[in-house]
Amino acid sequence: MQARLLLEDGTLFTGKAFGSEGESTGEVVFNTGITGYQEVLSDPSYCGQIVTMTYPLIGNYGITRDDFEAIRPYVHGFVVREHEEIPSNWRAQYTLDSLLKEYGILGISEVDTRMLTRILRHHGTMKGIITTSNKPVEELKEQLNAMELMRDQxxxxxxxxxxxxxxxxxxxxxxxxxxxxxxxxxxxxxxxxxxxxxxxxxxxxxxxxxxxxxxxxxxxxxxxxxxxxxxxxxxxxxxxxxxxxxxxxxxxxxxxxxxxxxxxxxxxxxxxxxxxxxxxxxxxxxxxxxxxxxxxxxxxxxxxxxxxxxxxxxxxxxxxxxxxxxxxxxxxxxxxxxxxxxxxxxxxxxxxxxxxxxQPAVPQQAKMLAAAKSNSAENKGELAYAEK
Structure with missing residues (x-):
């Protein structure tokens, strides 16, 4: 299935879809790491962003639950040069594609990520939209113009x-x-x-x-x-x-x-x-x-x-x-x-x-009393015990 990535400056990338289908918007950023795509995807600091990996081969060692950095991914999209569909790693439990599908995240591969990164370095991060739909580019541009970047993540x-x-x-x-x-x-x-x-x-x-x-x-x-x-x-x-x-x-x-x-x-x-x-x-x-x-x-x-x-x-x-x-x-x-x-x-x-x-030493009993007194009425039992 075809996917497209449109930047707010009008630059359009066409590639191959993987992961979820549909449409997603976010701030397009790039990561220069050679490994660690699973940790990147599960880092909450990427909430609301479309992440571009500058390293060309992504997905080659699959996904392992033990390597998550949060309970779930919060990225809004994933952009790679080459997506490996068959991982080779004895620890792998499932594929990158299945992870993105599980959490409704759109991925796009076969994109010139070097060109995309050069654009972001020159112009700065910008709003973007990934879609697997057949919407006209002009309609996608209107969506981007009306889009507000996520706040209070x-x-x-x-x-x-x-x-x-x-x-x-x-x-x-x-x-x-x-x-x-x-x-x-x-x-x-x-x-x-x-x-x-x-x-x-x-x-x-x-x-x-x-x-x-x-x-x-x-x-x-x-x-x-x-x-x-x-x-x-x-x-x-x-x-x-x-x-x-x-x-x-x-x-x-x-x-x-x-x-x-x-x-x-x-x-x-x-x-x-x-x-x-x-x-x-x-x-x-x-x-x-x-x-x-x-x-x-x-x-x-x-x-x-x-x-x-x-x-x-x-x-x-x-x-x-x-x-x-x-x-x-x-x-x-x-x-x-x-x-x-x-x-x-x-x-x-x-x-x-x-x-x-x-710090001056504080007896344990005094600590208990201070803790109890600092609490509200719901801790009356603890206060009574501490004073006793």
Missing amino acids: VSRVSTNSRYACPGPGETVVVVDFGSKSGIVRDLSKRGCNIVVVPHDTTAEQIRRIHPDGIMLSNGPGDPKDVPHAVKMIQDLLGEYPIFGICLGHQLFALACGADTSKLKFGHRGGNHPVKDLLTNRCYITSQNHGYTVLEDSIEGTELEVTHINNNDGTIEGLKHKQHAAFSVQYHPEAAPGPFDSSYLFDRFLDMIRAFKQE
Whole structure:
């Protein structure tokens, strides 16, 4: 079956359909990774986007449930040069085509993805539509002109309720703005007692968990669409060690008075070089973001730049000068990507332990009483028990 991809500038690509049939719109972006198409598809940060893979052969090792980074994909379309219909991998459980069909995602192959990527690099990301219909191009153009890019994607991909991944170590609250499962995996490897909470969890609700540290996860979209998270971070900054990743990094910057803006075509792939300004070492990193923290906006804040992107000089890492808090724009949990930056999770835990040593000891009974009193009337039983 034939499929077409139309960009808002009028560029039309004709190819072969795979996955679901019908029509889908979204922001067209590109990913430069050589492997990891399954992790890309299941990364919530791609919510509402049509993803183009620059590597030409996609689908050759199939799909394995264990490699998902979220419960389901949120992409709106998938563009590849060559789609392999018969995977070769002993772990493969089914094909890329069947995955896209399962979740109603349109795919288009036999597209000149090199040409498409050059267009996006020159003009920037743009709106696009994939269709298997026979609609006239003029009608598709009208649809694109009337189309509004998706906003507030975080509420679509965040967990709706709190859940725990128990462990014997430090208690870490992960605020889920569209978190990849790799974040929980890396914390679990280090023995953390993890509590994952929805994106709109308040500072007071987090305090009741009595965490040792707070992780601000990755997620999709414009950080300015999540103002409640900025307020939460401002309220908790200095009370607990904080580590922000990707969207969490941008929200941390906004909470500290910096500003963000949209990049021309973003950074997406598992091969982006980042320089650590402290050590002058260059790390190869996994990235997926369309926004950046503006360098000029750092002046006058309590933030210090710790990492920069070697390709375009944009900010890739920040730390607070006074409080135990830092962030990175890239993904230390990788998936897909190199593991160069996994040390940042160890740095976060070292920060937590150092912070705890600096705090005055609080008896366990006092902790129980404080926790009970901070709750509402629904916790009267717990309060009575704590006071007893």
